[in-house]
Amino acid sequence: MPASKAQAMVADLLVIDAGPTDDASALWRLALWTLRHYSPVVAVDGVDGLVMDTDGADHLHGGEELLLSGLVNRMRSHGLTARAAIADTWGAAHALARLRAAETTIVPGGDVTKAVIDLPIVALRLAAETIQGLRVLGIDTVGQLAAMPRAPLALRFGPEPARRLDQMFGRVAEPIEPIRTPDLVEVSKNFAEPIGAPETIARYVHRLVEQLAARLAQEGLGALRCDLIIHRVDNTRQHLRAGLAKPVRDPARLSKLLCDRIESIAPGFGIEKLAVVAILTEPLAERQVASSLIEEAVADITPLVDILGNRGHRLFRVAPVASDVPERSVRRISAAAPDIGQAWAAKWPRPSRLLANPERIEVIALLPDQPPAVFTWRGKRRKVMRADGPERIFGEWWLRPREFQAVRDYFVVEDELGERYWVYRAGDGVDPETGSHLWFLHGVFG
Amino acid sequence: MVGNALWGGLTRRHARNKKGTYQLEEPLETREGSAISVVSKPALNPVLAELRARIGQLEGGAARTQSVLPFAVPEMDRALPGGGLAFGALHEIAGGGGGTVDGAAAALFVAGIAARTRGKVLWCMTRPDLFFPAISQAGLHPDRVVWCESDKEEEVLSAMEAGLSFGGLSAVVGELVRLPMNASRRLQLAAEKSGSMGIVLRRWRRQSEASDYGQPTASATRWRISTLPSERLPVAGVGRARWLAELMRVKAGECAEFEIGAPDAKGRVCLLPVSGGRPDQAAHLRRLAG
Numbered sequence: 001m002p003a004s005k006a007q008a009m010v011a012d013l014l015v016i017d018a019g020p021t022d023d024a025s026a027l028w029r030l031a032l033w034t035l036r037h038y039s040p041v042v043a044v045d046g047v048d049g050l051v052m053d054t055d056g057a058d059h060l061h062g063g064e065e066l067l068l069s070g071l072v073n074r075m076r077s078h079g080l081t082a083r084a085a086i087a088d089t090w091g092a093a094h095a096l097a098r099l100r101a102a103e104t105t106i107v108p109g110g111d112v113t114k115a116v117i118d119l120p121i122v123a124l125r126l127a128a129e130t131i132q133g134l135r136v137l138g139i140d141t142v143g144q145l146a147a148m149p150r151a152p153l154a155l156r157f158g159p160e161p162a163r164r165l166d167q168m169f170g171r172v173a174e175p176i177e178p179i180r181t182p183d184l185v186e187v188s189k190n191f192a193e194p195i196g197a198p199e200t201i202a203r204y205v206h207r208l209v210e211q212l213a214a215r216l217a218q219e220g221l222g223a224l225r226c227d228l229i230i231h232r233v234d235n236t237r238q239h240l241r242a243g244l245a246k247p248v249r250d251p252a253r254l255s256k257l258l259c260d261r262i263e264s265i266a267p268g269f270g271i272e273k274l275a276v277v278a279i280l281t282e283p284l285a286e287r288q289v290a291s292s293l294i295e296e297a298v299a300d301i302t303p304l305v306d307i308l309g310n311r312g313h314r315l316f317r318v319a320p321v322a323s324d325v326p327e328r329s330v331r332r333i334s335a336a337a338p339d340i341g342q343a344w345a346a347k348w349p350r351p352s353r354l355l356a357n358p359e360r361i362e363v364i365a366l367l368p369d370q371p372p373a374v375f376t377w378r379g380k381r382r383k384v385m386r387a388d389g390p391e392r393i394f395g396e397w398w399l400r401p402r403e404f405q406a407v408r409d410y411f412v413v414e415d416e417l418g419e420r421y422w423v424y425r426a427g428d429g430v431d432p433e434t435g436s437h438l439w440f441l442h443g444v445f446g
Numbered sequence: 447m448v449g450n451a452l453w454g455g456l457t458r459r460h461a462r463n464k465k466g467t468y469q470l471e472e473p474l475e476t477r478e479g480s481a482i483s484v485v486s487k488p489a490l491n492p493v494l495a496e497l498r499a500r501i502g503q504l505e506g507g508a509a510r511t512q513s514v515l516p517f518a519v520p521e522m523d524r525a526l527p528g529g530g531l532a533f534g535a536l537h538e539i540a541g542g543g544g545g546t547v548d549g550a551a552a553a554l555f556v557a558g559i560a561a562r563t564r565g566k567v568l569w570c571m572t573r574p575d576l577f578f579p580a581i582s583q584a585g586l587h588p589d590r591v592v593w594c595e596s597d598k599e600e601e602v603l604s605a606m607e608a609g610l611s612f613g614g615l616s617a618v619v620g621e622l623v624r625l626p627m628n629a630s631r632r633l634q635l636a637a638e639k640s641g642s643m644g645i646v647l648r649r650w651r652r653q654s655e656a657s658d659y660g661q662p663t664a665s666a667t668r669w670r671i672s673t674l675p676s677e678r679l680p681v682a683g684v685g686r687a688r689w690l691a692e693l694m695r696v697k698a699g700e701c702a703e704f705e706i707g708a709p710d711a712k713g714r715v716c717l718l719p720v721s722g723g724r725p726d727q728a729a730h731l732r733r734l735a736g
Contacts, residue, residue, distance in 0.1 A: 299614025300614070301566050301568075301614055304568070304609060304612045304615075305592065307608055308608060311604070311605075311608075312596075313594045313595065313596050314594070315593065315594050315595075316593050317588065317589070317591065318591075319588060326577070329579060330579070339589040340588065340589055341589065343582040343588055349684075350577055350583060352551075352553045352581065353548050353549070353553065353576060354576075386675075386683065386684050387682075387683075413684075414675065414676055416675075417673070418675040418688070419543065419544050419545075444550040445550060445687065446545075446550040446580075
């Protein structure tokens with residue numbers, strides 16, 4: 001649509017000149033950022049997209065789904081609208097990210113055909129005249145094109161449509177050439193004869209990491225993310241990424257993290273080149289450790305946090321939150337965070353197990369403020385022998401307007417067998433505005 | 447001796463599960479008095495002590511300094527070889543009754559033990575339903591614990607092994623359903639090497655699955671913590687939680703059971719006089735009388 005026509009349709013239309021060079025440089029900067037934070041293999045895809053290989057790096061973000069949604073959310077917080085897709089091949093991910101309405105799409109391994117069969121042929125990264133020509137022939141979807149005999153297609157449109165189809169279905173390899181900047185600290189080793197045994201890989205990884213540590217020491221840096229890139233003889237590439245909680249340049253720790261997952265390397269016909277890159281670095285100054293004569297040294301557990309974190313465990317510490325509502329009184333912080341120094345202020349007994357969702361119980365109790373006499377939980381009727389309460393907790397109306405009148409009355413109850421539970425009544429027992437007056441079991445005491 | 451202790455514990459438990467009564471295999475004289483007295487052996491008899499030292503040398507453990515974490519309750523410490531829970535060893539703790547599923551009392555007992563150690567604690571689990579304020583009330587400060595959540599049981603085992611062999615931790619806790627012999631042996635070896643205390647908190651999906659707790663493992667002690675009616679207060683209300691702590695198995699020692707009060711704000715338990723109202727105890731006393 002010409003600009004004049006658009007201006008005629010909308011009053012006070014703001015017109016800004018397109019800046020392709022600015023766009024390209026912004027995209028490049030975005031690619032560098034994704035390289036540091038998400039995956040070791042990132043490249044610019046066309047004029048409006050990025051492509052990255054998430055294999056071997058998604059564990060640092062808690063899996064593919066969390067990686068993708070986290071990426072989209074972080075882009076949104078910077079004012080960018082992004083759509084993302086993960087699929088087995090570059091072609092399929094390219095098509096799904098651009099043509100699916102959903103913000104994030106994940107195609108499980110092996111299901112590419114099913115996911116792309118109904119997409120229009122625009123998805124195939126073909127020249128505009130080729131698409132026009134195919135449309136004239138009545139071909140609209142990828143599935144229809146894939147069903148056509150190849151020879152007449154190649155005669156009329158050249159080899160391009162067949163190549164793009166093969167790339168989309170993964171029959172032809174389409175390696176991603178990762179972007180690199182001159183300031184990356186990278187060391188690599190070419191082998192005269194391809195290697196494959198895990199011990200050999202471990203030995204060379206160790207040597208490379210020593211070289212990398214020496215380079216990092218020269219520049220006064222410590223690695224926060226470290227990549228091992230494996231070039232195989234059949235021109236395919238595999239990579240492992242290790243994340244660290246604090247900057248490190250100790251070769252033993254770095255090589256342990258990389259060698260820990262050596263069993264996930266598939267050497268295939270052999271490995272011809274290994275490279276180790278410190279992709280995200282931070283300044284790390286030498287620090288003098290005072291020998292302690294008086295006080296016991298507290299062991300630093302960051303190496304353990306790194307080892308377990310790279311194996312896919314979720315490590316965290318907890319910190320108190322100033323909230324009376326039990327499920328909101330805890331927040332998770334990073335396992336390597338500095339000490340908080342404070343614990344929960346509540347002096348009332350708290351149950352050691354808290355149910356994620358409070359469970360409904362059938363109760364016989366006197367209103368408005370007596371503890372239950374009998375309650376039935378999970379089909380078992382329990383007689384209350386002793387009880388404490390109520391401990392009244394009000395809704396946080398200053399944060400959530402809907403909780404303006406909400407009240408919960410908590411009781412500690414003990415049955416004949418001595419099992420102690422934390423139950424509450426929604427509402428204050430008088431005013432129906434404050435809650436439904438239903439009873440729930442929220443936790444189990446030891 | 448070890449085998450005897452284990453089987454003694456097992457027969458007693460099974461017998462109670464079936465009929466609700468005890469069939470004691472040990473002499474009844476040892477169970478008199480208000481608190482359960484335990485036949486104390488080692489330090490008193492020099493011959494036994496020397497034999498013990500020689501066996502220790504043969505086992506290759508003589509070079510290690512065996513340190514223990516006492517409960518500071520003489521009756522409990524006397525039942526444990528060395529006078530407390532051994533560092534560099536694996537301990538198993540489970541709940542009884544409803545606690546087999548929720549493990550609430552067992553978790554607090556573990557938190558009390560971990561609170562009395564010095565240093566950081568790694569706590570591995572698959573079901574993140576612990577309420578951390580309660581753990582902190584048992585004396586374990588939130589800054590001292592690193593929580594590790596995994597998707598599978600095997601991953602909990604591998605995280606525990608990594609934590610135990612790391613060496614800088616005072617205790618490593620893992621919440622597990624199954625603990626096969628091989629896995630427990632690996633954990634025990636890792637703990638022996640580093641001197642950290644390994645604690646396996648067993649909790650099952652269903653109460654009926656808890657019979658698995660009779661299977662032998664390489665752990666040094668095995669406990670079962672069941673809830674009892676709480677301490678009586680002069681007014682209406684719930685007093686200090688009271689537990690039945692059964693030492694079901696202990697290497698180089700004999701089984702015992704104690705009635706204890708739940709850990710206070712510093713993680714210390716206390717011994718309470720045996721309550722008369724316990725159903726098992728009542729049946730037992732009746733049998734003694736008749």
